[in-house]
Amino acid sequence: MNLILHVWRQKNASEKGRMERYEANDVNPDMSFLEMMDVVNENLITQGSEPIAFEHDCREGICGSCGFMINGIAHGPQRGTTVCQLHMRHFKDGDELYLEPWRARAFPVIKDLVVDRGAFDRIISAGGYITAHTGSAPDANALPVPKTDADRAMDAAACIGCGACVAACPNASAALFTGAKISHLGLLPQGQPERSRRALAMVAQYNRELFGSCTNIGECEAVCPKEIRIEVISRMNRDYLKAAWKDRSALRDDQAETEPKAGGRR
């Protein structure tokens, strides 16, 4: 099949980008979307042009590296699928496809379809972990976890941090990502001691990165390749509001505070 691609080309972060038209001919329906892009790029290289930059790594749908907009939908039309696992059989001969990078102030474009998702890393490093050393895996039943909690934590933990939620959100909000990370740990017993602090720190970072605010529309869960549900946003809201209310006097004294209260950690 033959396709027409309109691709966002941008040399670097400071240059202004534009859409450019390419033809992808003799596309094999068994190719993944990224394999089709590889072929387009090989042709571009043979012609002496700059290949289209896109991020990718495992190509198994689990690393979270790949992703861009296809006709205005993050990761393309197939639900619960990353771009690398999206196959060309879902497209028709003659289709015109618009490929654009994730758009958000917090995700500046590095080149073409590649964006800097460092904001997600900073949200994680603000509190998306358990401070105590947990050692190797404990005995299966040493720490009982209700089955439903384990399942919901696992569902949230499936987040691969691809950024599709931010890209799809009309507000460019990172609520689904932050909510997934907060819920994943907040549902498990190991996550309880730091539950409040985690919500405060991660949400603060999410706000500092200038993502938009959630309006509960649900575009994020529709494009999430791991099908994480907006229930996690609600959990984040609950954890944050509880923690912020309990901690509001501490928040007021923030400016004067020189040493963090929960100090002594590495």
Added chain:
Amino acid sequence: MSPAAAGTRERVRFFDATIVKKAVMAITGIILFAFVVGHLLGNLQVFLGPARINAYAAFLKSNLEVLWFVRTVLLVSVLAHIIVTIQLAGLKAKARPVGYVKKQNPHTSVASRSMYYSGPMIAAFVIYHLLDLTIGAGHPHFAEGEVYANLVYGFQQIPVSIAYIVAIGLLCLHLNHGIYSLFQTLGWAHPKYMPRIKRAATVISILLFLGYISIPVSVMAGVIHL
């Protein structure tokens, strides 16, 4: 310094957090929703005749402290609801400086899509409505305390009735997303109950719509007359 320490040190102040702003929107929304329900229950007494609704109106105005307390709560709620919306809309405008050439939002409901439009239009209607039936400005036959007569005269003008029905339609559209959204915002969501809450929000907004428009429709149909 560990990243977690950085997180605890420079926290975002309480009312600067987007989640807190959304909570303010939700809580003021609940207050305004309660008013919308109470106002409808009061209005429906028009079907019980002039004596009943005029007596009810007199009762509402009998205790000025309570009346002005309620009015203050409502006014503060409206202002807070609008202020946080403007702040968050400003953030939204900045959060995506370069827009998409092509963008689909297939899962956005009409109600949620139109919140930024339905809101200001409802506010404009409320101002008109207060001028028309509370203050009496612009009303052809306004008489203080004569609620029944004021209402019938008002709705006998077809453009007034149509504007009212459209505004109520926008209000109920706004509530359709708002009622569902507040559960999500305040953290009361659960995957098991959310579909039911969504359905309940639709049913409640349709009932409110029918309840409110029953009055102008009855006046225009001549069921309610002087």
